[in-house]
Every structure is written in C-alpha cells, then in structure tokens.
Amino acid sequence: MRKREEMTLLKLLNFLHVLMLSVFTGAADGYYFYTWTQCIYSSPDLRDMELIESFCFNKYPVLRFNSTVGMFEGFSDFGVKTAENWNNDTNLLQQTLAKVYTFCKANAKVYEAAIYRKKERPEVRLTSVMPGDSTHPALVKCSVYDFYPPPIKVYWLKDGEEVTSDVTSTEELPNGDWYHQIHSVLEYTPKSAENISCVVEHASFTRPMIYDWTPPAPGFEWDIRLLFTVESAALLLGIITATVGYIYYKIKTWS
Ligand SMILES: *[C@@H]1O[C@H](CO)[C@@H](O)[C@H](O)[C@H]1NC(C)=O
Numbered sequence: 515m516r517k518r519e520e521m522t523l524l525k526l527l528n529f530l531h532v533l534m535l536s537v538f539t540g541a542a543d544g545y546y547f548y549t550w551t552q553c554i555y556s557s558p559d560l561r562d563m564e565l566i567e568s569f570c571f572n573k574y575p576v577l578r579f580n581s582t583v584g585m586f587e588g589f590s591d592f593g594v595k596t597a598e599n600w601n602n603d604t605n606l607l608q609q610t611l612a613k614v615y616t617f618c619k620a621n622a623k624v625y626e627a628a629i630y631r632k633k634e635r636p637e638v639r640l641t642s643v644m645p646g647d648s649t650h651p652a653l654v655k656c657s658v659y660d661f662y663p664p665p666i667k668v669y670w671l672k673d674g675e676e677v678t679s680d681v682t683s684t685e686e687l688p689n690g691d692w693y694h695q696i697h698s699v700l701e702y703t704p705k706s707a708e709n710i711s712c713v714v715e716h717a718s719f720t721r722p723m724i725y726d727w728t729p730p731a732p733g734f735e736w737d738i739r740l741l742f743t744v745e746s747a748a749l750l751l752g753i754i755t756a757t758v759g760y761i762y763y764k765i766k767t768w769s
C-alpha cells in the first residue's frame with residue numbers, strides 16, 4: 515500500500531517535469547518553440563543553485579538566461595536583438611532571477627524528500643535450494659527484494675556466530691524501477707540442533723533484522739535418479755508382460 519502511494523508521488527513529479535518543458539506547437543506543419551528550465555546544483559544546502567532557462571526554436575537555441583550571469587544571452591540575429599531588449603527590462607530580469615528560489619529551490623526540496631532521502635524496507639524470503647542429505651551439503655537462499663537505497667549488508671548466523679565461509683552472494687541488483695534485490699546462498703551440513711539465520715542491515719531499519727531458517731521436513735523428493743528408477747522398472751515390467759504374452763500365445767497356437 516505504502517509503495518503504491520509513493521509511486522503516485524513519483525508520477526506527480528514526472529508530470530511537473532513535463533510542465534517545465536512548456537511546448538507550444540505552432541503551425542500544423544510542425545514548427546515548435548519551447549522553453550527549457552534547468553536547475554543545476556551540487557551543494558546539499560542548495561547554496562550553489564543555478565537556473566538556466568533556454569528558449570529554443572526547432573531544436574536551435576535562440577536565447578538563454580543564466581542566473582549566475584543574471585542576464586539573457588542571444589544566439590542568432592533575432593536572439594541577440596531579443597536579448598538586448600529583454601536585458602533592458604529590469605522587471606523581467608528580477609522576475610526570472612527570482613525563479614532560483616520560487617521554482618528551483620522549492621522543487622529541489624520536494625525532490626530530495628521524495629527521492630534522495632527515500633528509504634524502502636526490503637521483503638526477505640528464505641528458501642531451500644537443495645535439501646541435502648548424509649553425503650551432500652544443503653543449500654539455503656536468503657532473497658532480499660525491493661529495497662532502496664542500494665547499500666545493504668546481508669550475512670548469516672550459525673548458532674549466533676557470523677558465518678564467514680561457504681557463502682555465495684550477488685551484488686545489489688537493480689530492478690530498473692528504483693528498487694533493488696540481493697541474494698545470498700549458504701552451504702551447510704544438515705544437523706538437527708543448529709540454528710541458522712539470515713541477517714539484513716539496511717538504512718530503512720533501525721537495527722539488524724534477523725530471519726530464522728526453518729529447514730523443510732524431510733519428505734518424498736522426486737529427484738532425477740528416482741525418476742530413472744521408476745522408468746526402468748516400468749520398462750522391465752513391459753518387457754516381462756510382452757514376453758509372457760508371446761509365450762502364452764505360442765503355447766495356445768501349438769495346441
Ligand atoms: C553560467 O554562467 C557562469 C558564469 O559565467 C558559468 O560559470 C556557468 O558555467 C554558466 N552555466 C552554464 C550551464 O552554462
């Protein structure tokens with residue numbers, strides 16, 4: 515439920531982004547004029563926020579406002595003349611410069627809260643990869659799905675002690691939708707009185723989360739060797755039946 519609400523928020527921000535590109539399609543034959551507003555910054559406190567407002571016609575930049583310069587700059591004859599004109603209008607210059615606060619910084623705060631500082635709790639699942647027996651080790655997988663941000667620590671505990679060997683893990687794999695997943699496989703010898711757990715440490719948790727492993731009850735396993743055995747038995751039964759039938763038929767026809 516929470517995830518869906520956040521996705522809606524992301525879509526809303528995308529919509530804002532489209533609004534920034536206010537496209538005016540002029541004639542039906544496809545000339546178009548558009549403005550493109552960029553808010554560029556690298557300081558977390560938004561101190562170095564720079565606004566670049568570009569005016570373009572059919573992909574050619576005509577005019578640009580750079581907030582660090584505080585003036586319009588023109589390209590092409592028309593652009594240069596327009597820039598001269600607009601730079602004489604102190605009201606327009608002040609209004610455009612004010613967008614550093616009213617547009618750029620205001621939106622950056624919204625984006626940071628919704629994306630940069632976003633934290634999503636993972637879903638953790640423990641599954642048996644191989645049950646193991648007296649001669650083969652067992653394999654258990656700890657799958658951690660749908661977390662954000664990517665940094666995460668996944669490790670195993672055996673009777674409360676961290677396991678350092680017999681562990682194979684993937685990287686944090688991006689889902690392609692902001693969320694990530696990671697998988698870790700532990701090889702162990704099935705012993706009755708051993709407690710195995712998977713531990714996940716992530717920014718979305720206030721403490722390490724421990725997930726205990728309950729091995730599956732030993733049951734009937736349809737493995738490949740068993741299938742061959744059943745198949746061979748069926749074939750043997752078929753041959754015997756055919757042979758007995760043939761002999762019976764021969765005896766019948768003789769008498
Ligand atoms: C804006 O102008 C400043 C000062 O001339 C310059 O350092 C900066 O690179 C310009 N920004 C862009 C995106 O061109």
Ligand SMILES: *[C@@H]1O[C@H](CO)[C@@H](O)[C@H](O)[C@H]1NC(C)=O
Pocket residue numbers: 598599602
């Ligand atoms: C801009 O202002 C200057 C001085 O006030 C003036 O000389 C110039 O003609 C003006 N340019 C335009 C395009 O209005």
